[in-house]
Amino acid sequence: MSASRETVERVLGAVESSGRHYGNGFPMIASENVISPMVRQACDSDLHGRYAEGLPGKRYYQGCDDFDTIESIGIDLAKKVFNAPFVNIQPTSGTVSNIAALKALVKPGDRITAVSTADGGHISHAQMGAVGLRGLDLNTYPWDADRMEPDIDAAAAMIREVKPKMALFGASVFLFPTPLQELADAAHEVGATVMYDGAHVLGLIAGGVFQDPLREGADVMTGSSHKTFPGPQGGFLISSSEDEKFQKKLNNAVFPGTNSSYHLHHVAGKVVALAEFEAFGTKYAKDIVANAKVLASSLASEGFDVLAEDRGYTASHQVLTRHGGVDSGAGRTAAAVLEEAGIITNMNMLPGDTKAMSPSGLRLGVQELTRHGMGADEMEHVAECFRRALIDGEDPNKVKKTVNSIRSNFQEVKYCYSE
Numbered sequence: 001m002s003a004s005r006e007t008v009e010r011v012l013g014a015v016e017s018s019g020r021h022y023g024n025g026f027p028m029i030a031s032e033n034v035i036s037p038m039v040r041q042a043c044d045s046d047l048h049g050r051y052a053e054g055l056p057g058k059r060y061y062q063g064c065d066d067f068d069t070i071e072s073i074g075i076d077l078a079k080k081v082f083n084a085p086f087v088n089i090q091p092t093s094g095t096v097s098n099i100a101a102l103k104a105l106v107k108p109g110d111r112i113t114a115v116s117t118a119d120g121g122h123i124s125h126a127q128m129g130a131v132g133l134r135g136l137d138l139n140t141y142p143w144d145a146d147r148m149e150p151d152i153d154a155a156a157a158m159i160r161e162v163k164p165k166m167a168l169f170g171a172s173v174f175l176f177p178t179p180l181q182e183l184a185d186a187a188h189e190v191g192a193t194v195m196y197d198g199a200h201v202l203g204l205i206a207g208g209v210f211q212d213p214l215r216e217g218a219d220v221m222t223g224s225s226h227k228t229f230p231g232p233q234g235g236f237l238i239s240s241s242e243d244e245k246f247q248k249k250l251n252n253a254v255f256p257g258t259n260s261s262y263h264l265h266h267v268a269g270k271v272v273a274l275a276e277f278e279a280f281g282t283k284y285a286k287d288i289v290a291n292a293k294v295l296a297s298s299l300a301s302e303g304f305d306v307l308a309e310d311r312g313y314t315a316s317h318q319v320l321t322r323h324g325g326v327d328s329g330a331g332r333t334a335a336a337v338l339e340e341a342g343i344i345t346n347m348n349m350l351p352g353d354t355k356a357m358s359p360s361g362l363r364l365g366v367q368e369l370t371r372h373g374m375g376a377d378e379m380e381h382v383a384e385c386f387r388r389a390l391i392d393g394e395d396p397n398k399v400k401k402t403v404n405s406i407r408s409n410f411q412e413v414k415y416c417y418s419e
């Protein structure tokens, strides 16, 4: 066999192996999800190789009539699902949505306020990411570590003092709704645009179980299409503005501003996911939050240090657990042991941690287990497996047998149409 053929087989073997690893275990990374069979069908299509620069009806290429139909249906559906007068469904990721919004709404040298990465903000809100790429002057919000949200009074005072051009909210560690109304009022008072990054919680927002940023003061909302919103990898750029000039600025920032090909197969997949979300999303979102609450209280009962007990642990898809002292790296060790037991998670910085590679905690997400049909009983079983692997110190391979056996009963993707 030729070396290149061997390489192809190795790669395809690893692709299959990765599928088995996730498919037999408990996938609990809060930013991930699985796609439905019909979304998969749209993604695995001829559109994969096509181009459609511009907007429906205004293209630079021939051959776009069918795709115009798809994107037009998608725009209408997304407006309904996100209850917004403006959407652009083209961005190829949540980060690209953020870059486009920053391109449209701020200029190099402008001031911006955002959640710091140490408090759970996303790298695209930081100097190392999109905020730095746009040359912005970043000021991070004073943080209430007990409530896991911006300190409302101090953050509002900071916004009034700093007078940013943009106040950016939302984060990657996202247990509770942001107190947006109060902070958006302060931002609008000083003439700032309010942007809400709903990458993680977009499905919960669209399902009506988290918060309603566009009615609480956000001018623009961005998000990923593949976390709690269960579509293919991609992004959305959404706005509450009816102003056509403002909307045009956003569209121009997506194309030609930050995208050329925008992965038409994924857009078609997003549109199928939007239609399925319209039918099943409210129930899915409700079940996610219910499962997260049960998982959090079950982990606490099993002896884990679960954050935010006073607030009921969580109001989203996420649960945070602390496994050792600040900067101890205990989160990293716990994630490695859990993976040996077939439970896939990620280490995460918690309040007080300063080192991203040796944090004390784990961030867990239940959106994918929920999508496979797991409910409250299974959340209790998941917590038991955590206890056996991390507290009892049982051989991870023995725990893995239980994990595989539970998971074998939850193979289908729910909250969608069957083929």
Ligand SMILES: Cc1ncc(COP(=O)(O)O)c(C=O)c1O
Pocket (backbone or CB within 6 Å): 031, 093, 094, 095, 096, 098, 121, 122, 124, 170, 171, 172, 173, 197, 198, 199, 200, 223, 224, 225, 234, 235
């Ligand atoms: C708050 C936030 N914004 C943006 C992103 C980036 O999304 P994507 O991975 O779709 O680029 C993430 C990713 O997890 C996130 O947590």
